[in-house]
Amino acid sequence: MNDCLFCKIAAGEIPSTKVYEDDEALAFRDIAPQAPVHVLVIPKKHVSGWYDAQHESDAMLAHLMRTAAAVAKSEGIVESGFRVVSNCGADAQQSVRHLHLHVLGGRAMSGEMA
Ligand code: DGP
Numbered sequence: 001m002n003d004c005l006f007c008k009i010a011a012g013e014i015p016s017t018k019v020y021e022d023d024e025a026l027a028f029r030d031i032a033p034q035a036p037v038h039v040l041v042i043p044k045k046h047v048s049g050w051y052d053a054q055h056e057s058d059a060m061l062a063h064l065m066r067t068a069a070a071v072a073k074s075e076g077i078v079e080s081g082f083r084v085v086s087n088c089g090a091d092a093q094q095s096v097r098h099l100h101l102h103v104l105g106g107r108a109m110s111g112e113m114a
Contacts, residue, residue, distance in 0.1 A: 001046040006098035011046045019060065024060060025067045027103075036106025037075045037082070043070045047099040050088040068101045077105030 001007050006024030008014040009028065016028035018041055032040040047053050053061060065084075067092055072082045087094040 001098075004046055004098050005096055006040075006042050006100065007046050010042060013045055018033055020067060020071055022067075024063055027067060027071045031104065034102075035104040035109075037077050037104065038105045040076065041070050041071060041103060043100040048097045049094060050086060053099055064099075064101060068103050071103050072105065074106065075103070080105060081109075081110050 001031060005014065009016045010026050016026075016086055018026065018028045020027040020041075026044055027039050027041045043056070043064060045056075045060070047056055050076050072078050075082075079089060082103060085102040085104065086100065087102075092095050
């Protein structure tokens with residue numbers, strides 16, 4: 001999508017600090033980290049959020065989850081624990097309308113979900 005920030009990052013038009021990349025997915029460090037490890041996992045294909053993701057293949061959606069787990073491993077936060085968060089829509093404060101998983105770790109999280 002022409003004016004999508006994460007599409008531009010996926011295309012290399014906007015720089016990012018990549019931690020993983022393959023044909024379908026990209027993982028890069030969040031510009032405003034909320035934890036010592038804060039990586040975003042996105043599909044390279046534009047999908048606006050979880051509601052629209054229902055139209056995508058099971059394989060693509062599973063691949064995003066596997067990528068999040070692989071990032072947790074490569075970032076060294078599997079043993080200590082990590083959180084995977086994905087915001088959808090205004091009430092959830094999704095600020096970038098391109099599907100993404102936040103992989104957060106490296107510190108103890110609050111017990112609150114919101
Ligand atoms: P959300 O609020 O769930 O839509 O998360 C969007 C995240 O994207 C937020 O944590 C900040 C991050 N972000 C926004 N702009 C950029 C950028 O240009 N580069 C990187 N690396 N991250 C960005």
